[in-house]
Amino acid sequence: AQSVTQLGSHVSVSEGALVLLRCNYSSSVPPYLFWYVQYPNQGLQLLLKYTSAATLVKGINGFEAEFKKSETSFHLTKPSAHMSDAAEYFCAVSRQGAQKLVFGQGTRLTINP
Amino acid sequence: ETGVTQTPRHLVMGMTNKKSLKCEQHLGHNAMYWYKQSAKKPLELMFVYSLEERVENNSVPSRFSPECPNSSHLFLHLHTLQPEDSALYLCASSQDPQGANVLTFGAGSRLTVL
Numbered sequence: 001a002q003s004v005t006q007l008g009s010h011v012s013v014s015e016g017a018l019v020l021l022r023c024n025y026s027s028s029v030p031p032y033l034f035w036y037v038q039y040p041n042q043g044l045q046l047l048l049k050y051t052s053a054a055t056l057v058k059g060i061n062g063f064e065a066e067f068k069k070s071e072t073s074f075h076l077t078k079p080s081a082h083m084s085d086a087a088e089y090f091c092a093v094s095r096q097g098a099q100k101l102v103f104g105q106g107t108r109l110t111i112n113p
Numbered sequence: 114e115t116g117v118t119q120t121p122r123h124l125v126m127g128m129t130n131k132k133s134l135k136c137e138q139h140l141g142h143n144a145m146y147w148y149k150q151s152a153k154k155p156l157e158l159m160f161v162y163s164l165e166e167r168v169e170n171n172s173v174p175s176r177f178s179p180e181c182p183n184s185s186h187l188f189l190h191l192h193t194l195q196p197e198d199s200a201l202y203l204c205a206s207s208q209d210p211q212g213a214n215v216l217t218f219g220a221g222s223r224l225t226v227l
Contacts, residue, residue: 009153032213043117043203043218044156051213090156099169099210103156 002027002093006104014112019063019078021107023091026072033074034092034101035065044090050074061085086111116140119204119219127227128194134222136187136204142217144210145187147179150201150221162187163210194226 007022025031032051036044048059055067061084065076074091091104117138126132138145147159161169162181176198178190187204201223205216 034215036218041220043119043205043220044216045218046215049213049215094213096213097211099161099163100158101216105153105155 002031002095002098002102004091004093004102004104006089006091006107008107009105010108010110012110012112013081015083016080019076019081019085019109021076021089021091021109023065023074023076023104024072025074025091025093027093027095029095032094032096033065033067034094035059035063035074035076036090036092036103038088038090038106040087047076047089081109081111083111083113085109117204117206117217117219119202119222121222122220123223123225125225125227126191126194128196130194131190131192133191134189134202134204134224136189136219138185138187138204138206138217140206140217142206142208143184144207144214145181145184146205146207146210146216147187147189148203148205148218150203156203159189161210168210191224194224196226199224199226 003026005024034049035047038044048057050067058064088106090106094101144163149157159173160179165181180188201221203221204219207214
């Protein structure tokens, strides 16, 4: 079975600071990994995905994530936080042939002025 | 309209009511999903439809009844709900339900059961 653990239900950073949101996964087969973002009163939208090509994946709004098989991690980073990045972020895992996307519990990102 | 549209956005119902949530996608996708989002819990997959056929039913109580009349529309019929069913219900679609496909979500229907 696959699972995802997001370390930290709430992360707070200052505007302009580095954003680091942590995600560790468990999968017995090569995974597909995703980061989604949810702004208030909206559904989830895709930030980026990893599907076994390049291990460093660039997404929208300046975010990127690196797949590290040895650490079973897929942490999300952004060099400089912006106020508009305040939202909830979800890491998710799937695999080839699967019909189920398994989500982590989410991390709420707060940006301090 | 584009993307995935959910109606109503907010719904308040009593435990004896019958209501329905509607989802419509304008993306030409072949798979549609219902997810439940409760506070402090991971998103829970409820149902998956592929080409109008239900391919997953994730141990959801029978008081939730899905319907997929065509590949563009998905309904969630609600009856005799409990207060713990209060949550945000998210509809999503994808090109097909396999592995690497990206889900496009609607904005959700916020359900409150009194």
